[in-house]
Amino acid sequence: MTDSALDPEDRKIVTLARSARARNGVPEGAAVRDDTGRTYVAGTVALASLQLSALQTAVAMAVASGAKSLEAAAVVTEAETVSVADRAAVRDLGGAGTPVLLAGPDGVVRAAVTAG
Numbered sequence: 001m002t003d004s005a006l007d008p009e010d011r012k013i014v015t016l017a018r019s020a021r022a023r024n025g026v027p028e029g030a031a032v033r034d035d036t037g038r039t040y041v042a043g044t045v046a047l048a049s050l051q052l053s054a055l056q057t058a059v060a061m062a063v064a065s066g067a068k069s070l071e072a073a074a075v076v077t078e079a080e081t082v083s084v085a086d087r088a089a090v091r092d093l094g095g096a097g098t099p100v101l102l103a104g105p106d107g108v109v110r111a112a113v114t115a116g
Helices: 008-024 054-064 084-094
Strands: 029-034 039-043 070-076 099-103 109-114
Touching: 008 029, 008 039, 008 054, 008 070, 008 099, 029 054, 029 084, 039 054, 054 070, 054 084, 070 084, 084 099
Parallel strands: 070 099
Antiparallel strands: 029 039, 029 070, 099 109
C-alpha cells in the first residue's frame, strides 16, 4: 500500500502513531479515530504490574474518554502482523470491519487488515 493511497485522515493516525513511538522511545506507537473524528494516541505500556500494547492502550484511552465506536486504527511497530489481542481490542469497540493499518517504524504502511 502506498502512502498516496491512504485517506488523509488515515495518514494522520499513522503519523500520530509514529510520533508517539519516537517521542516516548517505546517499541510501538498507535492511534485510533473514533466515530466523531477524535483521535487517541498511545505508546506501549510496560510496567511490572501492567503490560499493554500501544493499540490496546489507545483503545483504552478512547473508551475512558467516552468513545462509543472506532472508525480506524493504526499501529507503528517492527512486528510483521497485528496481534490477535490488538485486533480484538479494536473489534470490541469498533466492530469486526474496523480497518487496522500496520506501519513500520519509517511510517510506511505495510498492511491493512480488519479487526474481525
